[in-house]
Amino acid sequence: MSEYWKEQALLQKAAFVEDVKAFLSINSIEDMTTATAGKPFGEGVAAALESLLARGAQDGFWTKNLDGYAGTIELGDGEEEVGVLVHIDVVTVGEGWTTPPFEPTIRDGRLYARGALDDKGPALAAYYALRLVRDSGLALTKRVRLIIGTDEESGWLCMKHFMEHDRVPPIGFSPDSSFPMTHAEKGQINPTLTIAPTQGSADGEGRLRLLSFVSGDQGNSVPDKAEAVVCLGAAAGEQLALAQLASQWEQFLQEKATSGRMEQLAPDRLKFTVAGKPAHGMAPEEGVNAGTLLACFLRERSFEGSASSFLSLLSDIIHEDYYGQRLQLACEDDVSGKLTVNAGILRYSETDGGSVRLNIRYPATISCEEYVEKLKKRVAELGWTIDSLRTSKSHYVPKDHPVIQTLSKVYEEHTGQPATLLSSGGATYAKIMPYGVAFGPLFPGKESTAHLIDEYVEIDDLLRAMAIYAHAIYELAR
Template identity: 45%
Template structure:
């Protein structure tokens, strides 16, 4: 068989199926999770979409309690695992076209999940389909293992491998083409600290600070609410914020609300694999606020963010930076 010619022959179907797959908004929904659909309806829709494709093509298919599933072809005792996932991180802002429209521009498909990991998942499925259609007899099982919680806590594969055997060898068609041969580890951590409370009289009190949607995404927005001791203090802080935005070429705004001054700051979200490629809105918000006369709790919080994370994406300041050969 001419493999390249077979891929070209199936190109239109591959693109169409990839677009349909990408149009499922399969973002983790913890509150909507239930038995058989632990990560929400949309994530389950994406899993079911792939398993139905497998059934329609005559593959061996299994759904493991909605946590994960597999599509399999071949014979033998050994398993070659092809590790894929259907969940995607939240879309965020700044899209030219809707993030789940799977719009085609400049000969590319634009959508959340196009690279991580729905596009590669569909490519792997079509590769398996071409093998099956060729009638090639395999001495091992090729098993596409389809996870549903890769972008969060990997509960999908934890559950799956309690019920299914571990492959003898495998790879993950995820992200950059043609291959990533190694990847950093990841630490999901909660950082806590204490501070000394004294009876001070701050100009400003930090009432609320929020930023980020997922641990593996650089936050593209931060919001903070601050109260001021005097009206002229409030005006001074607003002016300082506008100057900070201009100095750092950022966008944001500040509004007077019933709860105080409400600040929002826009950054640029990227995958936490290479956070330096983005603009961390949370760190910038903390950087701005800790330069002013905040209450002790607010100052401790923002100054710790600034001290431990500003200009450092490798854990140097935390004392956890490491590498191996």
């Protein structure tokens, strides 16, 4: 049956290209300065939502606008429901586009525009798929709902509102990731560890003071810069000590193959700055954490009290502990891999003490509660306190679930490729539905330009995705 859907999708090409260009020319970056009642994320987001809903209504579908937070376009009237979850908000554009991000342009079969791939292009393809199913005249036993979110790139408030005011379909897919499909997503534990300020016992010679330490500003990113101000205390003024420190610093930078600076701010005051390598917090091993790296250097000098505890936690426990071995949290499962740990925000001051914000991503099939308990125990053992702790659930659809079986069959029929199941360290929109999977639109081997300058999607790929979505909607709802 895949041939039928492919043909039908291809017949839409000319109309779809016109439609998608118009849709992508709406700047739907969240803009709170233009937010009003009914337009909670601003004018642009509201315009994009209304445009898609208007297209649905014009084509004769039952549509609904949930106070500007979300919208639905429905097909069929069965009791049971299938969801197709998309979003029409886009991220900011940045500079350096070849053609303006909201003037969609086709070059070499690629459609360039912000949102072409994430997620307005696929959203419209999914709508066309829904319409193809209706126009096929094939009978459905379930109701299909295209659910349109408006705040996926920020706080998911759209889905919070949707869940409070509407029904969430138990099964479905979200065209907001990659083919074949993502069926498992790690959960998150985000604790802030703190230690109160204390002075050391002795004020003996050579003791240094850590006046401040600053690294990172987002829990889910690997810090690419760190800065510490150190007071030399009794060692100040000793040219020898200073020269020694400077040469040890140079040697350290060389060994770690990174760049940094040591500046003398005052006779007894030095500032150290070091560069790391940024990476997403879900893959900390791909980056170099500038904060824990700087702590490794300072740790070898003589600090006392809370400064010493702070530096030793960072250097002895957290530095390069990507999989939580030293935190005694290491674990993994077959579907989503290893637990990962990122230290994203690191702060110390003599008046406030130290704080470390961790972003821990745990495998989809393990118990969050169990690992929170392990973490609490270990943190207490290390002499630290957990000041705040946020968790988010993992998501997992077993591979023998009918949704996976159906989507796999459709995907294989259309592509001739095996529907290998994927997992993700981050959260995809599909997790809103109890048995939701992220399904396309990016085909294996294709470059993902989501959130990048010159974001694009291949038009033929969107049409292939449209055919797959139509076929999938029919199979899930028939």
